[in-house]
Amino acid sequence: MALDATIALGAETAYGTAASTVDGYEGKGDSWKTTREFMESVGFRTGLQTARADRRRIVDMGGEGEIECDVLDAGAATLFASAFDRHESKPVxxxxxxxxTSASTGSGKSFTAEMVRPKASGGVTAFRHVGCVATTVELTQEVGSPLAAKVAFDFQTVTHGAAPLAPAYPAEAFPYDWTAGVVEVKMPGASAYTQLDVTKWTISAESGLKTDRRFVRANPLKKVPVRAAVPTYEGSFEAEFDDSTLALYEAFIAGTVLSARITYTGATKASDGKPSSLVIEAPAIQFTGDSPEASLDEITVMELGFRVLDPGTTDALKLVYSEPTPTPPTSG
Incomplete structure (x- = not known):
């Protein structure tokens, strides 16, 4: 039955207007939940036993959901577009x-997420979540696993019962994984990046959006979320304690601001032989901890958390995703 479940995402032309085309993602779970609240009126009344049935009103509060999947080397552009403030694309x-890239203002874009759930009695039901706006995103890579992405969304409302949209998938795509990635850092004054051997890295973002924008307007649905707080970008490196990570520990205790770059080369190639790729750049990061940790039965290791900062001269965080084009979509 689970083989009939699908999750797909498509850009909307206006907040809350369902997308007509969607890209399919191979999700790891189903977390899409709608929320309802009840307004209730209770007061003195002769013979009242409990709240009266005609004194309650249900209100559609929208809901939340996530897309958690491995990052493939083709077909992930829509997911990344939902998670970042700006998106530009060009053929090369x-x-x-x-x-x-990150930006000082949100993208203002919204998306439709369709979760198709199989029924025990046979067939499927499509749940169409409109007005989806990303609130957090996390990328995680550790040895032994593919590169994983998790994007959390707030949505305006959900409907069900319509025929499922046909999700588009890339004709061919392979997951990025730990064997194809390289992590590098550059210290202040250095002319080049230095490779850092890590066992795990993470980068996350919290968009700072106000999502509960409701008004007395004869309509219970929320309006499009807007940025109300300073976004936060964080990450971490886990590595063995050696000369290279000692330098990073010293950067931590000194409050040094340095640069980080993570590069992947994909297995899928364009028709001219050029491979797909993914590059993440953070020109200004500052470590927030921690000290190395020794063990009786393991190599001394350390986990270095960091904040991604605004360098003032360029974008705080940039992700460049290159994929073969055209990518003929296939449904199913």
Whole structure:
């Protein structure tokens, strides 16, 4: 039955207007939940036993959900577009290069997420969540696993019962994984990046959006979320304690601001032979901890958390995702 479940995402032309085309993602779970609240009126009344049935009103509060999946080397552009403030794309030969960046203002874009759930009695039901706006995103890579992405959404409302949209998938795509990635850092004054051997890295973002924008307007549905707080970008490196990570520990205790870059080369190639790729750049990071930790039965290790900061001269966080183009979509 689970083989009939699908999760798909498509850009909307206006907040709350369902997308007509969607891209399919191979989700790891189903967390899409709607929320309802009840307004209730209770007062003195002769013979009242409990709240009266005609004194309650249900209100659609929208809901929340996540798309958690492995990052493939083709077909992930819509998911990244939902998670970043800006998205630009351009053809370069037989490849499409997507550039996603942070910005001082939100993108203002919204998406439709369709969760198709199989029924025990046979068949499926499509739940169409409209007005989806990303609130957090997390990328995680550790040895032994593919590169994983988790994007959390707030949505305006959900409907069900319509025929499922046909999700588009890339004709061919392979997951990025730990064997294809390289982590590098650059200290202040250095002319080049230095490779850092990590066992795990993470980068996360919290968008700072106000999502509960409701008004007395004869309509219970929320309006499009807007940025109300300073976004937060964080991450971490886990590595063995050696000369290279000692330098990073010293950067931590000194409050040094340095640069980080993470690069992946994909297995899927364009028709001209150029491989797909993914590059994450954070020009200004500052470590927030921690000290190395020794063990009786393991190599001394350390976990270095960091904040991604605004360098003032360029974007705080940039992700460049290159995939073969055209990518003929297939449904199913």
């Amino acid at each position: 030969g037989k490849t499409t290069v997507h550039t996603f």
